[in-house]
């Protein structure tokens with residue numbers, strides 16, 4: 584720790600599958616962090632304990648997120664447009680499901696406008712560091728995330744493309760940042776794997792293209808305290824459990840990253 588007093592950290596998407604792990608980890612370390620969460624609904628707030636440090640707001644509505652962001656030192660962005668499976672898909676028949684997004688909740692609105700709103704609000708509030716979690720696949724227009732449910736809304740549904748636009752906006756914002764582009768997320772235990780850094784989606788061509796959400800949460804939090812994580816953007820995946828040594832030294836880990844975008 585560079586600083587002995589706790590830093591105030593807001594995680595957005597705190598009711599999401601990775602966001603709630605980050606929120607919990609922050610709360611478990613009150614000597615290091617004053618935790619805050621941002622969720623979209625009162626229902627999500629109750630799901631993660633309903634504490635006063637959980638704010639309710641919609642990232643598409645810039646005004647609604649200002650109270651959560653005022654007074655924080657660091658922001659971890661874990662919001663995402665959530666693709667929904669079209670009714671009628673039968674997994675027993677094989678094939679790939681078709682996806683759709685709710686009206687007004689397309690990647691353009693959530694991953695671009697919504698993330699831009701968070702970055703703008705954080706910059707205005709003098710936030711010192713923004714950690715943005717997104718996905719691998721942004722360099723490849725044929726990645727499944729970019730070709731969800733081709734139809735007349737195609738251009739609005741290119742998820743990774745809108746995320747990439749927000750990443751660029753952050754990198755250009757002047758606020759110190761860490762951009763984490765995660766591989767396929769697994770609901771498995773964290774701290775048991777060797778973590779891998781990649782660039783430009785190269786890990787997508789390998790057998791090591793997934794990572795537990797718990798490890799993504801840990802890397803997001805470690806980035807807050809380690810100078811070597813700042814002004815860096817990288818792909819993140821992991822080896823299988825039992826292959827290689829679990830990553831423990833995060834200063835060395837972040838030092839390997841050479842890419843600023």
Ligand SMILES: NC(=O)c1ccc[n+]([C@@H]2O[C@H](COP(=O)([O-])OP(=O)(O)OC[C@H]3O[C@@H](n4cnc5c(N)ncnc54)[C@H](OP(=O)(O)O)[C@@H]3O)[C@@H](O)[C@H]2O)c1
Nearest residue numbers: 596598599600601623641642662663717718765766767768
């Ligand atoms: N799934 C994968 O395999 C994969 C792979 C690589 C990277 N990623 C990326 O990793 C990150 C974390 O993924 P995850 O699966 O843990 O996330 P998730 O469970 O889908 O959570 C996303 C969160 O964003 C919130 N959100 C959506 N729209 C919002 C809005 N307008 N205002 C406020 N909050 C809003 C949702 O709130 P509600 O709870 O209210 O819906 C939800 O809590 C995402 O950026 C994702 O794209 C995912």
